Amino acid sequence: MTDQDALRDDIAFMRSLAEEGRNGPLLGGAIMMAGGLLFGLASLVLYLGLASGMSIDSRIELVWPISGVLFFVALFILLRRMPRAKGALARGVGVGWSAAGWTMFTLVVALCVMAVRLDDTKLTAVFPPAILALYGCSWFIAAGAARRSWLTSVTVGSFVMAVVTAWFALQPIDYLIYAISLFVLVAAPGFVLTRQARKAAA
Structure with a gap:
């Protein structure tokens, strides 16, 4: 193979990635939708409990592990039904989302251990x-790799709301803000991606 042939093959490969990102569906939207809904509802329940005078140390905090168990059940079901990712771009985005998901899980466990250890x-x-x-990191990967400009707004919104929830930390309203953020910035985009994937498969 000559250098010219190699260059032509490289250009064709890059073009196929660009076309895949522009036209191919992003998988995993249903998982995002499930996570946004379940953890958003948990945060909403926590807000309502705290707003009614319940203590953060009460059993209302059990909404988090309960929602976590329900999410893992949903994740198991959704992964079994999800088609295999085709193409380097789809696999790359999937790996990015999986990495973010495991990072979230590890972070939550680590913080819970610290909370118990330090009382x-x-x-x-x-x-x-x-x-x-x-x-926001997950959406940043998806927006850039798959060239979905509307996901850039979701990315920015996630980063902005991260700062907003930090400002209202330790106030009941923070959990309401968090719940709305999960519904709008996780569940809703996940629903849109699920619809797009179904249309592409039809």
């Missing part, structure tokens, strides 16, 4: 800004 439930206030920042 300080205030450490859980880190959850909303940290999780939203990681969602």
